Amino acid sequence: MPVQRTVHADADANAVLLDVTNDEFLVYKVTARGAMAQFTIKDSNTGATVMSPQKFDTEDPPGTFKRKCPQPGDPIQDDTTHTLGLEFTLTPQYSYIVEHHRVDDSVVVLKNIDYTGIPGDSFFEPLAIRTV
């Protein structure tokens, strides 16, 4: 049985247009349920880590990692893809939420997805990003 992917409230965007000129930003939130979280969010253009269990802004509650993107000194690329990679050997369940904080202070949930897998499973969740 492959990794089960459950989308909540149709929040399953493939792409986002981010108005960085006017201070729009994304907030990534990954929750891991298991012995040890093994995930990463990578930028396809640079190979840089956007977020991982070792690189995050806050972990609250334990097992829920959050990071804002872009950050000062860590600009976001145009025409790139941020991909969440999940590995299930030590953690059978993950949740992934991506919020788009827009210029008018509204917040759109781009992704709200649960994943369930078994040891040895992996899954990748891409988000194409264009910036203006």
Added chain:
Amino acid sequence: MKTKRVLTVQAVLFFILTVPVLSKAQNSPSPQQGQDFTLWLNEKVKTAVSARINQKGNTNQTETPTMSGNTSSLVDQSSASDLIGVGLNLAGLSGATNDKMEANSVAVTATAYTLYSAFKGADPLRPDFYNSHEKWRRLSFTLGYDKEKATDGTDTTNRATLAGAKILLINKRDATRHVNDDKIKTITDFLGKAATDFGRISKDIQHQIFEDASVRQTFSMESDFRTFLETEYKEFIDRRIIGIGKQIQKLEDERAALQGAPQTSETVAKLEETNGQLVVKRRNLDAAKTLKDEIPDLKGKPFNQFFDPEKRKDWTEAEKGYEVHFYNTYLGVTNFPKVLEALGEQKVQAFNRLIEEQIDSFVGLNKASQEAIELIRKAPQFSVSFQSKTRKMGVNEYMGEAIFDYGIMNRLNLTLNGAFEYKDSQIIGGDTRGARVAGQLQFQITPEKALVGRNPILFDVGTEAKWMSGMDATYKAQVKIKIPVMDGIDFPISFTFANKTELINEMDVRGQFGFTFDLARLGKALGFK
């Protein structure tokens, strides 16, 4: 009537023990059924990895304990399921020489961790809770019954109560032990490379889909783009105008406050910074208004002047916005099958080749995770257990047991049992005592497949010798195959050969089959949270 009562008891036991674990799942939506771009690409990558590599815990006991006369297991194993395991032996298979003893049995095993997490109202799979309460998973309790036919030749059945506890004293299979750090790091490294490669493949394929003439024709991209300009794009610009307006208002308020405050070097610097920000915001507002004014011109421009693939970086906001709109509208569950149809087999094959060319990191990740799983599962475990089988009438049985598990090599696990047994008879002078030793080699027939949810097929060869006071020694040999039905449910079938039974001095051949349930795995397979 009795069958109905047995089923009722089974249902109640199952309900009582599973509700605390699975109750968090009640409001979860169903897993995704249709295929969108993300699922499709993940499946393509897995297929490519499977083609390159041709090719779970195996000592977690879910079966009824050996003290059950109807168990399909000759040995007990060192650990239990993480949460709850249910062993169900439905019936004997064969016409044994003594078929009057054939009966059914059920045993439910729960770790102390399950009970503790339910008591605390904690999510048992939350990483910090799971890791900080590892010792609670070392202690497990078993409760069940054996349905035994009477030995007096009548159809009467009696029920013996099974109860037991097991404690895992040595656990070298804890994945979070430091000796596994290197393997975990290798997985993490490959995961990072694979995520980057997946993003590049995804981007490349999305661009090709966007530029494909057949796809553009199928979805009438030209008219769709012009509609987008009038609707979503206009809303996007309007939202920006409103947003920048709010930002300007906020900055003007800040500036007024600074102007009214005592003029220190700090406030002067802050005022200068605010003025600078206001200039930028007003310029951005003017630019946004210009973009809005240009929408009619954009609509009138020939379509072939948009979306030059060679100048992607220079695309206008309208072009970038439409590309995003396209991916969100046409790569979802509803429209993606139509995209694949429009692309045609040849183009999809070209995507397959593109994936195969960049598959190394995914193969590395798969191998690293399989190696880590095998390393962890080969490590030794040692536990001690106490089991009892009590009857309203007749002999009560008690057993203290030492259990050792060790992975000899990949896919081959050795289990050894040494036990002291005591049978407490109501007849004066009828008590018996003795020793039991048993061993089992477990072969994992099918490989550990990351791509399939079921357990591997397991083949066991076991033997047991028992010496009870006042009785001849009993020797048994067993072959067993455990077939996975689905993730969390296995179907064990065993054949046991004995030189004699404990009651009759005749050779005995018995077949047993049943089902085992690992509720943690089953819950996951059913999408419970």
